[in-house]
Amino acid sequence: MGKRRHEIRFLLNGEAVCLPEVGEQETLLDYLRIARRLTGTKEGCAEGDCGACTVLVGLLTQDGLRYETVNACIRFLASLDRCHVVTIEHLCGAGGGLHPVQQAMVDAHGSQCGFCTPGIVMSLYALWMEAAALSDAEIETALQGNLCRCTCYEPIFKAARAAAELGKPEADPLALERADVTTRLEALADGARVDVAKAGDRAILSASVADLADVLAEHPEATIVAGATDVGLWVTKMMKPITPAVFIGHLTELRQIVATGSSLRIGAGASYSEAEVALARAFPHLLPYWRRIAGWQVRNMGTVGGNIANGSPIGDTPPVFIALGATLHLRSAEGVRALPLEEFFIDYGKQDLRAGEFVEAVDLPLAQAGMYHATYKVSKRRDEDITAVAAGFAVRVESGMIAETRIAFGGMAATLKRAAKAEAALLGQPFVEASYEAAAEAVAEDFAPLSDWRATAEYRSLVAGNLFRRFWAEQGAGQVAKLEAV
Amino acid sequence: MSKFGHTGTDAKHDSAIKQVTGRADYTDDIPEPIGTLHAYLGCSKVAHGTIRALDLSAVLACEGVVGVLTATDIPGINDVSAVHAGDEPVFPDTTVEFHGQPLFAVIAESRDIARRAAELARVEIDALPHVLEPLEAIAAGYPDVTAPMTLQRGDVKAGFEEAAHHIKGRMAIGGQDHMYLEGHISFAMPAEDDDVVIYASTQHPTEAQVLGVAAHSVVVKVRRMGGGFGGKESQMNLFAAVAAMAAKKWNRPVKIRPDRDQDMTATGKRHDFVADYDVGFDADGRIEAVEGQWAARCGFAADLSGPVWRTARSFMRTMLTFTRMCASGHAP
Numbered sequence: 001m002g003k004r005r006h007e008i009r010f011l012l013n014g015e016a017v018c019l020p021e022v023g024e025q026e027t028l029l030d031y032l033r034i035a036r037r038l039t040g041t042k043e044g045c046a047e048g049d050c051g052a053c054t055v056l057v058g059l060l061t062q063d064g065l066r067y068e069t070v071n072a073c074i075r076f077l078a079s080l081d082r083c084h085v086v087t088i089e090h091l092c093g094a095g096g097g098l099h100p101v102q103q104a105m106v107d108a109h110g111s112q113c114g115f116c117t118p119g120i121v122m123s124l125y126a127l128w129m130e131a132a133a134l135s136d137a138e139i140e141t142a143l144q145g146n147l148c149r150c151t152c153y154e155p156i157f158k159a160a161r162a163a164a165e166l167g168k169p170e171a172d173p174l175a176l177e178r179a180d181v182t183t184r185l186e187a188l189a190d191g192a193r194v195d196v197a198k199a200g201d202r203a204i205l206s207a208s209v210a211d212l213a214d215v216l217a218e219h220p221e222a223t224i225v226a227g228a229t230d231v232g233l234w235v236t237k238m239m240k241p242i243t244p245a246v247f248i249g250h251l252t253e254l255r256q257i258v259a260t261g262s263s264l265r266i267g268a269g270a271s272y273s274e275a276e277v278a279l280a281r282a283f284p285h286l287l288p289y290w291r292r293i294a295g296w297q298v299r300n301m302g303t304v305g306g307n308i309a310n311g312s313p314i315g316d317t318p319p320v321f322i323a324l325g326a327t328l329h330l331r332s333a334e335g336v337r338a339l340p341l342e343e344f345f346i347d348y349g350k351q352d353l354r355a356g357e358f359v360e361a362v363d364l365p366l367a368q369a370g371m372y373h374a375t376y377k378v379s380k381r382r383d384e385d386i387t388a389v390a391a392g393f394a395v396r397v398e399s400g401m402i403a404e405t406r407i408a409f410g411g412m413a414a415t416l417k418r419a420a421k422a423e424a425a426l427l428g429q430p431f432v433e434a435s436y437e438a439a440a441e442a443v444a445e446d447f448a449p450l451s452d453w454r455a456t457a458e459y460r461s462l463v464a465g466n467l468f469r470r471f472w473a474e475q476g477a478g479q480v481a482k483l484e485a486v
Numbered sequence: 487m488s489k490f491g492h493t494g495t496d497a498k499h500d501s502a503i504k505q506v507t508g509r510a511d512y513t514d515d516i517p518e519p520i521g522t523l524h525a526y527l528g529c530s531k532v533a534h535g536t537i538r539a540l541d542l543s544a545v546l547a548c549e550g551v552v553g554v555l556t557a558t559d560i561p562g563i564n565d566v567s568a569v570h571a572g573d574e575p576v577f578p579d580t581t582v583e584f585h586g587q588p589l590f591a592v593i594a595e596s597r598d599i600a601r602r603a604a605e606l607a608r609v610e611i612d613a614l615p616h617v618l619e620p621l622e623a624i625a626a627g628y629p630d631v632t633a634p635m636t637l638q639r640g641d642v643k644a645g646f647e648e649a650a651h652h653i654k655g656r657m658a659i660g661g662q663d664h665m666y667l668e669g670h671i672s673f674a675m676p677a678e679d680d681d682v683v684i685y686a687s688t689q690h691p692t693e694a695q696v697l698g699v700a701a702h703s704v705v706v707k708v709r710r711m712g713g714g715f716g717g718k719e720s721q722m723n724l725f726a727a728v729a730a731m732a733a734k735k736w737n738r739p740v741k742i743r744p745d746r747d748q749d750m751t752a753t754g755k756r757h758d759f760v761a762d763y764d765v766g767f768d769a770d771g772r773i774e775a776v777e778g779q780w781a782a783r784c785g786f787a788a789d790l791s792g793p794v795w796r797t798a799r800s801f802m803r804t805m806l807t808f809t810r811m812c813a814s815g816h817a818p
Contacts, residue, residue, distance in 0.1 A: 039515035040508015042712070044667045045746045052667055052712075088508035102506040106498055114505030115667040115712025121506050149665055149713045237747060239602060 005192035010080040013090035023201030024245035025235045029072040040088035046236045048074040051146030054119035058084035068300040069126045074232025078203035079247045082188045088118040100166035108159035112150030144383040145295020202244040217333040220355040222246045227301035268305020268359040285481035289375040295384035305359040311351040314387045318416040322408035323392030332357040348414035368483040371396045388455035389463045397431045412447035419446040436472035440465035513671040525742040526600035533585040534616035541608040550599035555591040562698025568720030574787040583786035586751030591728045620781040623818035630817045631784045632792040640810030645775025649766025661758030668712020669749040673741040674729035688722035689714040696727040721753040754785040780815035
């Protein structure tokens with residue numbers, strides 16, 4: 001038996017925190033506000049939507065210490081082991097006064113009621129650390145996960161632009177304490193399995209991926225928690241028990257993204273933000289879609305593997321990955337197996353996941369020369385919204401004829417599914433508009449969508465058909481990516 | 487400062503530095519004295535019905551639960567109507583009027599205990615029919631919750647007779663939540679005699695009638711709000727009343743902080759409208775007469791539907807001056 005530890009250890013601002021009793025349901029936000037009276041971080045929605053609770057979490061990665069914005073309301077306390085939590089109270093300028101981002105927010109009249117302001121300051125701070133010259137699009141992306149009801153955002157954008165001209169990131173207090181924090185976090189990474197409990201609630205952090213398989217063999221009923229962007233709501237909204245919870249966000253080996261000659265292998269624990277960097281190289285045309293998955297904080301927390309394992313019929317990544325011909329890798333103490341991603345989704349709430357098994361990685365084939373590829377997300381809001389209909393299209397044309405198709409939809413059925421009848425309508429047909437019209441009609445037979453508050457069944461059906469027309473129109477206008485040989 | 491005061495100067499928000507550093511205090515940020523209790527609401531899952539049983543024994547049996555408040559525990563008048571219409575109980579006696587209506591409050595040592603305990607109530611309601619759309623409500627003969635009013639100017643009938651052209655139609659305008667970032671948080675501190683001090687995120691403090699004490703006994707403090715936008719004009723009354731009643735009953739500070747979902751479902755929000763319009767105009771497109779029939783979805787009680795409805799009809803003119811217009815309708 002490997003080393004065991006029965007306490008959670010992390011850094012909070014300048015202080016080392018050691019908690020012997022932690023339940024798996026305790027959130028960082030409640031810990032900050034109630035246990036520590038660090039009330040600068042606010043609760044707006046308690047579901048990772050409004051960003052009023054934005055804090056920075058620093059973690060050691062292969063590339064060193066990296067800080068990212070997260071929603072403290074759905075970040076579980078136990079998952080912070082080996083991390084550095086930075087709240088608004090820790091933020092200050094080089095001389096101890098206002099930080100350039102804070103000063104710019106004051107100068108630009110970026111606050112009115114002020115309730116969203118600490119969260120916005122933290123998001124802008126993370127952006128300020130990353131980039132000197134900012135485009136409007138970058139500022140908008142950084143603020144996707146921060147709702148402000150008063151200012152209409154323009155003063156905040158002005159503040160973001162102005163802050164970029166103020167101060168030097170290398171003189172920033174977080175930058176100055178970087179080496180010290182790195183040393184302290186390295187000292188916390190003791191390679192132990194962490195097992196803590198409080199009043200019958202239990203949280204386990206496995207020591208490694210191999211140990212994760214062992215933990216799940218011991219506790220097949222456990223809830224696996226990666227980014228908690230969905231499981232967090234089971235707790236904060238539904239008050240569902242998730243004990244014992246097995247946290248995996250700290251497993252660096254599960255976050256690895258490796259490009260081999262023929263495929264891009266994304267570790268299940270890689271966040272959307274981490275995957276974005278690799279996807280930007282391999283499939284740059286995916287970026288606009290990718291950045292419409294939730295907001296910045298949720299993309300920093302949520303994982304590719306979680307989005308798949310969760311099996312939600314409106315998961316954003318599977319339609320894209322299925323269209324790319326993804327292979328899913330599963331692992332347990334019994335061994336490993338692989339299957340085409342679309343076969344993983346069996347029915348609503350039912351995935352091809354055996355007891356003790358977990359998603360280890362997803363492989364995306366890189367050699368897809370000649371494949372037209374497009375992805376679409378339809379939702380009520382442009383940014384940070386849950387999908388009504390999502391689609392991934394992949395179509396290969398040979399000598400004017402459609403030779404291969406992989407077209408997958410989300411939001412159209414109880415599971416994420418390929419549009420078999422629409423694909424059949426296209427396959428072997430000439431690459432002309434009439435073929436797409438036929439597919440747009442055929443897709444109605446593939447799905448019988450539900451009506452809910454995001455869209456009616458009629459709307460979803462209409463949209464699904466129209467996405468075939470859009471794909472045709474956009475490829476005609478040269479707006480659809482044609483994949484090249486690697 | 488210029489000779490016109492702050493006009494033309496770049497005056498900063500007086501709380502800006504506190505806000506950007508997280509040091510601006512909102513209601514939930516006030517330190518809780520030792521002994522602070524937490525309240526949470528138990529709400530109806532039925533839109534309309536008769537309460538047959540409200541069994542809170544399992545709630546009361548939870549470790550950490552101090553007590554519950556129901557309609558029978560209200561010392562004063564069971565009404566939080568901001569316009570004193572007498573139609574908006576803190577908790578209903580017999581009839582549930584909307585999905586999400588608060589039926590009782592749990593008071594416990596922590597918010598988490600109170601929230602989880604509230605789920606254990608056994609509520610039996612005999613469902614009655616309900617309608618959700620204003621036009622359906624009018625068709626079904628539902629009464630107006632606030633007196634209809636007509637806004638009229640000039641001889642509309644003559645205007646339509648003179649007009650060469652007409653456009654008639656119907657438009658629907660959706661409702662929305664006000665989406666203040668800070669929820670309806672209220673914190674009540676008991677004091678001597680009948681006194682109670684309430685810290686609340688409210689735009690409109692009026693609770694004394696519920697407590698059954700003189701108005702001067704109730705002090706309401708609002709340092710700042712995390713947004714209101716009209717959503718806290720009257721809707722805070724219930725939350726503040728619950729905190730205040732509990733604070734007096736148990737003689738301990740009591741805080742209530744609803745989850746966002748409950749905040750949205752337990753309160754009524756900005757109305758949606760259906761408007762039938764008729765516009766008469768001449769060959770040059772000059773408007774001769776306008777008539778609008780407005781139906782607002784007001785919910786189960788008057789609340790501020792009267793002013794909202796009046797405002798909507800006044801704004802029908804936007805920046806134009808109609809010499810002959812008539813706006814009327816229903817507020818079901």
